[in-house]
Amino acid sequence: MLFLFSSEGPTSPLLVHLAGIDLTQEGRLWLQKNLTPAQTVWLKLISREGNMLHCLVSQSKQGTMWSFCTNEELLRLGLARTAPIAGVPPDSRLYWRLHRRLHRAEVKAERKGRGLWKEANLWERTSKALRDSPLFRLMRGIFQRTE
Template sequence: MRREDVNNMPETSRESETEARRGDGQQREPGSRPSHNVVSALSQLADDNLMLLRNISTGLAIAGLLLIARSIKLITKFKSASEIPPRFIERNVSLRGRVHSITEKGLEVEHIPIHLPVISSLLFNHKDASMSPLLVHLAGVELTAEGRAWLQKNLVPAQTVWLKLISRENDILHCLVSQSRGSIWTYCMNEEVLMLGLARTAPITVLPSSRFYWRLHKRLHRAEVKAVRKGRGLWKEDSLWERASKAIRDSALSRLMRRIFKKT
């Protein structure tokens, strides 16, 4: 249709054509509305339940950590040697403890488990006030009375130590006991008492075929050799005057003179 013809069309014809176009548009709109409404509804549902989904995922993660912590006894407080899993001793796991006392039987150490803020509070609703210390012996060491007194002086109650598990004998743990010195350095009490001549080396109750046994035996033997060379403690040699005095006291003439004076 030419432009002249359009311009010459009656007004009523043009209005009817416009209304027809509007009707076609209104007929096409209902077909697109359902898909738009579904997308909007899904988006709104996701927004409303986003916090719920996050809480569920967080809960599942915490539950998984709880199961792992229980299975490996990560945060369990051991109150006796029999409660410690055999794999801990086989792998020479280190436990943290707090010194309670030092007696003739050995060191009494309270185990301090690993503390995880969320998991520990969920597993233990209240703080365990009971205290049952572990009985610990210095592995590979035979203490003297002087050595025990030295430990009592240097391992005061409530002091934190590390216990490297070596073996278990009934309800006694044989360990390497380490103490922190500053923020970085630690030193082994087993080696320390040997180097000071306050103890002798003793048999280690581990498999002699293991590489760890020979490394530990070498460490302790080297510490004892240092004390012997420097004449410390048990290995201290008497001076010339002390040896001469002892020889005179033990001589036959000295014994005879003591008898004579006793009779008179």
């Protein structure tokens, strides 16, 4: 939930949904850590459903004048998956432009094995295969009985 600010202070809560993504629990934690109430964010409205705004959220990088799209960053880190963009007709040009942009960020995370797509390294896979093997279980059972 974001708040609208005026010169008098917060005026009303604004429900903002990150358009085109489904967050994981790690993604929610990342947002809580990286979006502070004092930080300025920019909202690009994609659609509106009742009092829920579906937006692309941008924020400034620390120490620079450049900003980045939070929706894409979460996908690039593997902390979210792409989802249908609510309130936009699937056959519209806007829908496919946004979907392609978000999907590219998700594919980068998948290729680099980040977040949701993190794979165990060779040592972890080998040790798990050995632990789960019938021979190893049999040997473990024998040694546990002799103790």
